[in-house]
Amino acid sequence: MIDIDLFSQLLSRALRNGGDYADVFAERRDALAYRFQDGRVHESGLSVTQGVGIRVVVGEAAGYAFSDDLSTQALMEAADTAAHIARNGPARSARTIRVGEVAVNAPYRKSQTNRADVARYVALIERVDVAARAFDPRVVAVNAHVTDELQEVWIAGSDGALVYDRRPLVTLGAQVITVGNGERGAGYCADGGRISISFFDDVRTPESIACEAARVSIVNVEAIAAPAGEMEMIVGAGSGGVLLHEALGHGLESDFNRRGVSLYSGRVGQRVASELVTIYDDGNLAEERGSIGVDDEGVAGQHKVLVENGVLRGYMQDRLNARLMGVGPTGSGRRQSFRSMPQPRMCNTYMPDGASSVDEILASTKRGIYAKSFGGGQVEISKGDFVFMVSEGYLVENGKIVAPIKHATIVGNGPEAMTNVVAVGNDSRFAPRHYTCGKGGQNVPVGVGMPTIKISAITVGGTRDA
């Protein structure tokens, strides 16, 4: 996209006032989207963007400028702007940076393919629509969408490395709305990952996505109001991983810890959860949405142990915070696009298998809810209060599922909830691949995974008196 000599020139220019580190992030992104509504392709969209972001880091400060104009003059001006952060620093002689190419081995490389015919995308969303409508006569509306994106990045650092990553991302999803007995119900399902759309030919058919969304919408038509108050909760395998992401994950991102803002600051080596709890974050899993060959600072994706048997083992580090904390980066520096500076972020966060069976967990629950899938969540970093939103849940009494419940927010405190984990199932799996994480105004694709677990007490925000 830009030639290797220009990368070298931009880095030298960016560091002309000095600075600890500089990088140039060049990106090209080509994304296709189709929406199906009312029995026809309703919208089609194409987005083609490219640009370059240049950063200079001095201590804990960073100067940044980006340009979507790729001319040498515009990029040199961006380098000058980024260099401005170091203007008051001690005078240093300018450095000459020469970058060289470094090979990257991305786990998802083998599944790259080229763009499919338009007709193939259309066929996929048509099949979603047909299958969802055929699922049940109570289905009144189906909104299906397919997206296929290819992001290519080139990252040159003042350490002399130039790396390239190529990140495909596809999603096929359906929102289904059902009306029965005067009640409305909605269900959503989507899947995909860093693969090609041939994934939907055999591994995950459009029909399976459509039927899952339709099934949930019907469960929600029949749902009773969720209970209110503190009770036991079974967190379902797969999308229950949203709990880990919110209750713990964000609190272990290194910017919050280096700044002393997170309640987990300075607590590596300490007990932060029940000893049943082990949590990993991994950027190297084939096909998962949060996987990366290299992060957006050119550091290879890694497997990180965040919590092991309840003990905090480490944070997720980008370059800036790692350097200030005196540790190495963990391949966690991610950004939404060339328009933003990187932040420490999660990739694919999950809990491995425990020892309990799902039947045992259910049988041991006297009164509570079984939250099978989640729409998302949010956390407050300093005290650790979090919420997550149940999109399919059931009331449980005396070890048995009694009735589905309407959407409800669960509220808890991270360390308390993680300490209250009393059982971990042996059915760990990743959630369907459609989650996106937002932080500081930047969205990045992530994966979450979990076995079925049980939390002894948590607050359920329904409307029905307990």
Added chain:
Amino acid sequence: MRDDEAINAAREAVAIAMKQGAVAAEAVASLGSRFSVEARQTTVTKLERSIGKSLSLRVFVEGGRKAALSTADFSHDSLRGAIARAVAQAAVVGADPHAGLPDQTADSIPDLGLFDDAIAARDDAAGIDDVLEMERELRASDARIDNSNGSHYAGGVSTHALANSNGFSGVYSTTRASRSASPVASDGEHKRTAHYGTAARRLDELESNASVARMAARRTVEMFGAGRPATMRVPVIFERDVAAAVLSDVFSAVSAANVAVGNSWLSGRLDERIGSDAVTIVDDGRSAGRLGSSPFDSEGVATRRTVVVERGILRTFLYDTYYARRLGAATTGNASGSGIGPNNFYLEPGSGSLDDLIASTGRGVLVLDTIGFATEHATGTFSRGARGFCIEGGELVGPIEEFTIAASLPDMLAGIDAAAGDLHFDASIVAPSFRVAQMQVSGI
């Protein structure tokens, strides 16, 4: 100069699309520049400057088939290539009699006072002084504030030009400045953070550094010693920022794009009572100097003032041209990029202050902050994590957190029994503080 550059880019894109076989086309070209700065304590930690541009194009081919393109590459050859792909893509879209350009576009472009030279010409050093001052004010305001997650100032200029193949072209420019602060406080045992931010089109209307810092500091330290409330049904007061978040959910429900596909609990409810007498909701694109104002929407249709809910009665949904045709109505000038967006969408204020509202509430909960976004728009099921204060005998008696508030949006709108007079237009969706007569609070 920038006006010419933007309008020429939009016109050129329309011309290319027509040459490539489109029967109609519309392009929006935006040029913007932005400066932002962050400080923590006494250090400037981020300086960012950007100059960006974007082009959004809609092309229509025979039968009302359409495709959208967005790109940042304005060069003639790249544009030709991308537009050719969009035209080809449009051909596979289902025929749709409702798709097409608007019947009528704005015939004049009034100056709504959306541009402030003071923001456009502001020196970077002034922004740097702002954030350092906010950090000083934070530390001075309370001894427990011993850390910061960063104070921010940002200022920017945008130019929006629109051209379509029916001969419309128009351009306008806006400015926007914002300030925010995120202090961290500690009482030796617990840490607390909170955030306060504000924005305006004019620098002299932007809340001062001292005021932003004071508000952020108060929100941070007032939560020390918070307990958890009992699970109960009580009146709930939403302070204006969280009241605005509730109004965002109402906006989703009146957006014709959601109504048309059944994803709104207000589908089929036109001219029915959907709220109490205290509920009058307006969308106004024409008020001077406000963040949600513009002379024309993203299809070139003149913006206007629309009463959406009048004393509890749902009068209209909000439309763009496509959904208006599909639902047999007229556009309300709410086209926004790829969908339907708010202009200045607000709940009419009542009178009195938030304190008056609290004083008139015997026992209840004041909500100052919510987390989560679990609104199920098809059914109107509303549920959020919250923090705030318990109210007893008309007085705030102690901070509370780690609880949820829940109700259905229909019950909430029907239950709004009072609104304060504290409406403040610092976003495009705003509301005064209001009280819902009864909601489920879920704690211990």
